[in-house]
Amino acid sequence: xxxxxxxxxxxxxxxxxxxxxxxxxxxxxxxxxxxxxxxxxxxxxxxxxxxxxxxxxxxxxxxxxxxxxxxxxxxxxxxxxxxxxxxxxxxxxxxxxxxxxxxxxxxxxxxxxxxxxxxxxxxxxxxxxxxxxxxxx
Amino acid sequence: xxxxxxxxxxxxxxxxxxxxxxxxxxxxxxxxxxxxxxxxxxxxxxxxxxxxxxxxxxxxxxxxxxxxxxxxxxxxxxxxxxxxxxxxxxxxxxxxxxxxxxxxxxxxxxxxxxxxxxxxxxxxxxxxxxxxxxxxxxxxxxxxxxxxxxxxxxxxxxxxxxxxxxxxxxxxxxxxxxxxxxxxxxxxxxxxxxxxxxxxxxxxxxxxxxxxxxxxxxxxxxxxxxxxxxxxxxxxxxxxxxxxxxxxxxxxxxxxxxxxxxxxxxxxxxxxxxxxxxxxxxxxxxxx
Ligand code: SF4
Ligand code: SF4
Ligand code: FES
Numbered sequence: 001x002x003x004x005x006x007x008x009x010x011x012x013x014x015x016x017x018x019x020x021x022x023x024x025x026x027x028x029x030x031x032x033x034x035x036x037x038x039x040x041x042x043x044x045x046x047x048x049x050x051x052x053x054x055x056x057x058x059x060x061x062x063x064x065x066x067x068x069x070x071x072x073x074x075x076x077x078x079x080x081x082x083x084x085x086x087x088x089x090x091x092x093x094x095x096x097x098x099x100x101x102x103x104x105x106x107x108x109x110x111x112x113x114x115x116x117x118x119x120x121x122x123x124x125x126x127x128x129x130x131x132x133x134x135x136x137x
Numbered sequence: 138x139x140x141x142x143x144x145x146x147x148x149x150x151x152x153x154x155x156x157x158x159x160x161x162x163x164x165x166x167x168x169x170x171x172x173x174x175x176x177x178x179x180x181x182x183x184x185x186x187x188x189x190x191x192x193x194x195x196x197x198x199x200x201x202x203x204x205x206x207x208x209x210x211x212x213x214x215x216x217x218x219x220x221x222x223x224x225x226x227x228x229x230x231x232x233x234x235x236x237x238x239x240x241x242x243x244x245x246x247x248x249x250x251x252x253x254x255x256x257x258x259x260x261x262x263x264x265x266x267x268x269x270x271x272x273x274x275x276x277x278x279x280x281x282x283x284x285x286x287x288x289x290x291x292x293x294x295x296x297x298x299x300x301x302x303x304x305x306x307x308x309x310x311x312x313x314x315x316x317x318x319x320x321x322x323x324x325x326x327x328x329x330x331x332x333x334x335x336x337x338x339x340x341x342x343x344x345x346x347x348x349x350x351x352x353x354x355x356x357x358x359x360x361x362x363x364x365x366x367x368x369x370x371x372x373x374x375x376x377x378x379x380x381x382x383x384x385x386x387x388x389x390x391x392x393x394x395x396x397x398x399x400x401x402x403x404x405x406x407x408x409x410x411x412x413x414x415x416x417x418x419x420x421x422x423x424x425x
Contacts, residue, residue, distance in 0.1 A: 047361045048342055048354070055343075055350055061245065069417070078415035082398065085423035086412065089393040090357060091395045093296075094375065095305020103424045133305050136350040 005059040005125040009118075010045055012133040014072040015107045016064030022111030030115040031122040034062065042066070042103075043076035050101060054134035055096040060100045060125040062117070067105040077105070096133055099124050139248035140278025146193040148277040149217055153241055154188045156215045162241055165215035166204055168197040168320035175253045179204060186259055193217075194253045198259065199371045201327035202226050205235050215241040217277075219250070221370035223270035224403030225326035228368055231403070231410050234329065244273025246281045252375055261287040263384050265369035271404060289369060290392045296385055308386075309349070312356050314379045317347040322359065324376035327366045334358060360386050365394045368403040397423045 011017040013114060017038045023030065039045060042065030050061050071077040084103050092098045104117050138147075153165040169180025169190045177197050181204075182188050182243045201216055202225035214235075218226055223244060229235050246269045260266060266289045267308060268281035296304060322328035335341055335355045342358065344351030367387045374384040395401050398411040398419075 048358045051354055051357050052342065055354065066420075068421075076413065078419065079413070079416065081419055081421070081424065082412055082415055085397055086361060086390065086394065088424060090361055090364075090390060092301075093304070093389050094308055094353075094357060095301050096302075097301055105421075134353065 004127065005033045005122060005128060005130075006057060007034045007060040007062060007118075007122060007125060008053045009034045009062045009064065010042075010049065011036050011038055011064040011106075012042045012044075012066060012072075012077075013029070013038055013040050015066035015070065016104075016114065018108035019064070019106045019110045019114040022108065023114045024111075026111050028113055028115040030118040033122045033125075034118050041071060041073050041076040042080040043071075043083075044072070045080065045084070047083065047090075050087055051134070052092075054096070054100070054131060055136050057131070057135050059128070059131040060121060061123050063101075063103045063111045064106045064114070064117075065103070067107055070107060097128055097131075099128055100131060139246065139281050142194045144335060145245055145278045146191065149190050149193055149243060149245075150188050152275050152277065153182055153191065153215060153217075154185055155180060156241055157188065158185050162215040164208075164212070165217070165243075166201045167217040167243075168193055168199070168201075168339055193245070195249055196253045198250055198252070198372065198375060200225055200324070200326050200372045202229060203324065203372075205240075205326075206230055206311060206329045210236070211239060213239055213241075215243060217243045217245055218273065219245045219247045220267035220270050221265050221368055222326075223272050224265065224267075224368035225370060226403075227272055228327065228366055228403035228410070230406045231408060232366075241275070242270070242273045244270030244276045246270070246276065246278050248281045254375070254380075259371065261289045262292045263374060264329045264371040265289050272406065287333050290388055291409070293385065293389055293392065296389070309353075311381050312352045313349055315347055315352045315356070315381060316379060317345070317352070317355070318378060320376040320378060321373035324372040325363070325367075326370070326372075327363055327368070328359075330362075334362075356383075360390055364390045365398065366399075366402050367391055368385040 027069045053061050091101055106114050147313045156162045165182045167180050168177040170192055171178045177194050186339050230237050299385050343354030371384050394411055
């Protein structure tokens with residue numbers, strides 16, 4: 001059987017999640033490999049969520065937030081940007097393939113961008129193959 | 138010439154005595170005798186009579202800033218602080234865990250400190266490599282001049298050069314040896330959370346017994362929680378009974394933070410910790 005990646009999406013309520021909704025209501029096609037968890041803001045994301053997702057078998061993790069300057073809480077994503085940049089470096093230094101974790105800013109009106117990002121990211125993960133390093137068997 | 142350990146010990150006793158006698162502080166955190174001279178213990182002097190029990194030698198590596206957060210806010214404390222320790226004090230002030238005005242910092246220039254387990258000199262390989270305290274009220278010896286032989290991040294070269302798979306195998310091998318005694322977090326001046334995330338049961342972040350998954354969760358998250366805060370004293374690695382080179386990971390994160398945010402932890406009381414701060418002009422490049 002061909003490999004179907006399991007991808008965790010964590011999207012903020014106000015932009016990326018709404019953008020995903022828009023992608024849906026405009027009937028855009030994108031791969032069904034993404035399972036989205038909604039959080040109120042990208043700054044709500046505890047970096048341990050990401051480690052945990054990989055341990056539970058996610059092949060990739062995609063975080064979506066409002067564009068910097070557009071966060072519903074004004075500055076949430078500006079903190080999140082720094083924090084998630086550190087998460088990325090830590091994953092990389094631990095030996096995880098850096099491509100398995102991505103942060104994207106997607107606004108509520110960017111249904112197209114959402115679909116595009118999911119398509120692209122799924123392909124990238126498909127090429128990387130199953131994630132086995134962190135996975136707890 | 139660096140001041141001798143004996144001389145520093147004398148100066149420490151004199152200055153601590155003066156502070157306690159004048160009632161300027163209610164305690165002085167310093168080092169006292171252990172079961173042998175290689176294992177001095179943290180020591181709290183509360184009165185002039187206690188001062189005699191203080192010692193200072195090349196094995197006094199413990200970072201006493203670790204103990205500052207134990208006492209109620211407002212307690213006036215004198216603290217003996219070597220170079221990296223003084224950075225920990227600064228970092229705790231930045232995080233509003235202690236107030237500058239409540240502290241009298243007895244700075245100790247360090248030269249020739251040794252790891253009690255290996256008897257090797259402690260240098261920039263395992264610590265930040267600074268000789269002189271960054272902040273102090275009284276300096277207990279002459280400043281040490283000269284540049285550290287190594288930059289604090291040179292030691293990373295080997296691990297940085299590894300490929301992803303090799304590096305993962307390296308860390309897996311190291312972290313799998315962890316027996317979860319938590320000496321690393323006990324030794325660390327920045328690990329003051331109660332309860333620590335790994336001790337929580339709801340949610341349960343990772344297994345509590347020593348096994349691959351829980352070890353990885355504990356350590357990766359701990360490295361993350363110390364990002365922009367670890368002042369590179371190296372105490373976690375020295376405390377570890379199975380000698381896991383935690384300092385390598387902490388140094389890597391510190392290096393990345395310095396490059397991304399343009400500031401090192403614990404260097405100025407006027408800064409904010411990098412991760413509870415942002416600049417509007419931070420670039421998305423850091424996420425690549
Ligand atoms: S993580 Fe280790 S090196 Fe960093 S401050 Fe804590 S004890 Fe010191
Ligand atoms: S001190 Fe060493 S063995 Fe103990 S918990 Fe820390 S890394 Fe694990
Ligand atoms: S609400 Fe979308 S990033 Fe803060």
